[in-house]
Amino acid sequence: MKPAEFTYHRPKTVTDALGLLATLGDDVKLLAGGQSLGPMMNLRVARPSHVIDINDLSDLESVNVNGDRIEIGSLVRHHRLATDPQIAAACPILSAAASSIGHYAIRQRGTIGGSLAHADPAAQLPLIAVLLDAGIRVGSQHGSRTVDAQCFFVSSLVTELAEDELITAIEFPVFPSRSGWGIEIFAQRQGDFAIVSVAATVELSAAGVVKSLRLALGGTGVVPIRLPDAELAAVGRVPDHALSEEISRFAAAAVTADDDARIPVAYRRELAATLTERALTMAAQRAEGVSER
Ligand SMILES: Cc1cc2nc3c(=O)[nH]c(=O)nc-3n(C[C@H](O)[C@H](O)[C@H](O)COP(=O)(O)OP(=O)(O)OC[C@H]3O[C@@H](n4cnc5c(N)ncnc54)[C@H](O)[C@@H]3O)c2cc1C
Known part of the structure; x- marks a missing residue:
């Protein structure tokens, strides 16, 4: 099956993406890796009138270690989580979890932000976010807020995200010594x-x-x-x-x-x-x- 008709948007900046989210109303979906949204649209379980492709938002691809926290942009792909030495050193369980997701092709496209926003109860990255009390940073035209992972997941495929919000980054603690x-x-x-x-x-x-x-x-x-x-x-x-x-x-x-x-x-x-x-x-x-x- 093919998706129902929709209007495609491809903003170049986070500000533009937030502007679109604010003006297009509730009949809109963000497209990150497309590994969950694509099948859902093809099966017509999801029929958004507007799709905002966020793949040009390179600001969401960064990985930074700041003292005892590691901050990972929402557009970082599962493959990078699994293979980046900086992530493996700071938060090895995140790398191990990502390497176990689906198949190689899915890990090449799927993103951490997409996985958290999709909120499948059996998915690996929500599990690790809850385990490590990750802070999920979300932005909208009204500013940004950080949601504790334990409060972010409300039910199966349901999160705390408001319709005009975008996950921008996720913050995990760096593993202390004498920990496993x-x-x-x-x-x-x-x-x-x-x-x-x-x-x-x-x-x-x-x-x-x-x-x-x-x-x-x-x-x-x-x-x-x-x-x-x-x-x-x-x-x-x-x-x-x-x-x-x-x-x-x-x-x-x-x-x-x-x-x-x-x-x-x-x-x-x-x-x-x-x-x-x-x-x-x-x-x-x-x-x-x-x-x-
Ligand atoms: C065959 C197959 C097997 C899979 N196996 C596994 C598995 O074993 N374990 C597992 O955990 N996952 C698995 N997945 C899912 C995969 O991890 C997806 O990549 C992930 O669930 C969604 O990430 P995405 O970047 O593709 O998001 P998309 O599909 O692009 O989007 C998913 C949802 O998140 C929203 N969204 C995306 N990015 C953001 C953002 N930054 N802010 C707010 N909302 C956003 C979208 O609007 C959409 O509603 C599998 C998928 C397939 C097709």
């Missing part, structure tokens, strides 16, 4: 969206106990979630197998998805527990220097 990460994704075939995904970071104290744990689940409900009770329960504990097992029970209990025709909820719970155990074990090994960071 793990990401585990289960999909039926390579390149498919995950059924369940789990991401974790562990920071160890000088004494070798858990100073902080971050744990996030994707594909277990309508948005990616953090597990604050599990994160708290791990603090001060030795990061051993018993702890991973204990924390995995929190993950199974946190699954809110219903049974669907393909995946019974009991299976999703089992996946959440198993993947959590693996992600935590890997994060702890990396923090201890047993595995490469």
Whole structure:
């Protein structure tokens, strides 16, 4: 199928794009990598009257490390997230997550801003944004604001973005020393969206106990979630197998998805527990220097 008729706009600056968003009303879509919007328009699930192609907005392609934060422009492609040494050094779990998205061709076009705005509950980049408390910077003609990732995702394919807003950049914390990460994704075939995904970071104290744990689940409900009770329960504990097992029970209990025709909820719970155990074990090994960071 082909998309319904629309008017195509290709602004040269962010200011022009925001001007178009402000004047064209609510029947408009931004086009970044087109890897979600393209199929949705072809299937006529989305039928915008106007499409604003933002691929000429080179201001949205920058990557900057400022002290303990790394800021990534919304038009940075998944392939660059996966392969840029500066991103890998500052935020290795982001690179690993991006490298696991879809197929090579999709990673060449898909962008971080597009993935966050699309807000698929099983997508990798929203999971990492929630895990790391990323700040999502959005702009409009009225100015800019930064939304905490945990507040940004409202429901499946629904975000906090207003109709006249554009994501301009995403800010992640730089990984501290003595910290490690793990990401585990289960999909039926390579390149498919995950059924369940789990991401974790562990920071160890000088004494070798858990100073902080971050744990996030994707594909277990309508948005990616953090597990604050599990994160708290791990603090001060030795990061051993018993702890991973204990924390995995929190993950199974946190699954809110219903049974669907393909995946019974009991299976999703089992996946959440198993993947959590693996992600935590890997994060702890990396923090201890047993595995490469
Ligand atoms: C076959 C296939 C397999 C895939 N597998 C995976 C997978 O395993 N994991 C995964 O995470 N993703 C997967 N994807 C989706 C892929 O990551 C998309 O690239 C991503 O979801 C959307 O990014 P995009 O840049 O292509 O956005 P687009 O498709 O251009 O846009 C998506 C939505 O975001 C809006 N938007 C885009 N940029 C902005 C912005 N800067 N500010 C505000 N709104 C914006 C658009 O208006 C649109 O509503 C897959 C896609 C395909 C086609």
